[in-house]
Amino acid sequence: MEIKKPAVAGTLESSDCQIVIRPNGGEGIEIELESDVAVMFGDSIRETIQNTLEEFGVKDAYVEIRDKGALDCVIKARMECVICRGAEEKYDWTKEDAR
């Protein structure tokens, strides 16, 4: 998917995360992470973000995540949502069948 416009998903409530995505002007993928647990889980959070971008075929995006202790599955859900919003596309749920 191609990120066409800036988009946001998630909240700053406990156990959630807020993710902003925008086109990165051909500079590839950049991830900016802010989390109280970055020392312990930073790599894992970045990996989830990276994997979701790959799954959706996103090659050019600037991703900012403010994590408030979100579970991995919450981060994934927020990423999936923000990518679809930024790409202005509905999710094709049949893609889940191959996973």
Place this chain on the structure above:
Amino acid sequence: MAEKTIHLKRTSLYASGASPVNMIQAIFYNEDMLIYDLEDSVPASEKDAARFLVYNMVKNHRPKDKYVCIRVNGIYSEYLEEDLQAAVRANPDCIRIPKVEYAREVQDISRRIAAIEEKIGLEVGKIELICNIESYMGVINAMEIAHSDPRVVAMAVSAEDLTASLKAQRTKKGLEVFYARNAVLMACRSAGIDALDIVFSDINDKEGLEEDTALAKNLGFDGKTCIHPRQIDTVNSFFTPSMKEIKYALRVLQAVEEGKKQHKGAVTLDGGMIDKPMELRALTTLAQAKAAGIRTEGMVI
């Protein structure tokens, strides 16, 4: 004795699909049924986000000891098709349909679920349905809805929308929904499915909750929807069977087993025939006892 899966439905608790913390906390309470909600608790601007959250939560963070349910958006809403696509793939125990009024609506949804189940290789018919009855038309047609599809395992009365559709005033005593509760209950009994009672809205009135739950239990309901986690233990306690009920259930099951050993087609107890619904009721009673921590193994009956 042959093992049968009995899913208790003494208490149901909604967790908003818009709130990760709500969904995570709901796992730690004692409700039998956890309902991940895509409908009323989710604002229109967050329907897409809630769908992703609920899908990922049920898929990856599902509680093992609860009956897991997803409430989709209304039958005629623009969100339903995508809700079903996501919900079926999450593979919950059940999908809860709001504001059901006609049998054909349930049959249509069941067909759509079957098409997805087939496509993804799930056993067709595995996902169960609970129909929320929330209008006078739903109450009038409760019987046809209860019998509409083999997937339907329960119906739940919802008082707030129902009173609005009746132009009635919602009161604590609930006289205005008394007929509806009974009509839905009788339809459920006729179809051999569970009947789930209305919520008691005042979370600070424990006495009122006890009175209302006692009424629900005495009328014959199998459980009650809770509006707040603090109501769960109270409601569960009312749906804990008495020793007399437990012993009778054990006797029913013992008679059924004896009948099987002797290859009897019909089994009797105390001069009366034991039919399939009686056997299921006995199994449910024992499951309720077990959930309340009562040990029935070796009990003298």
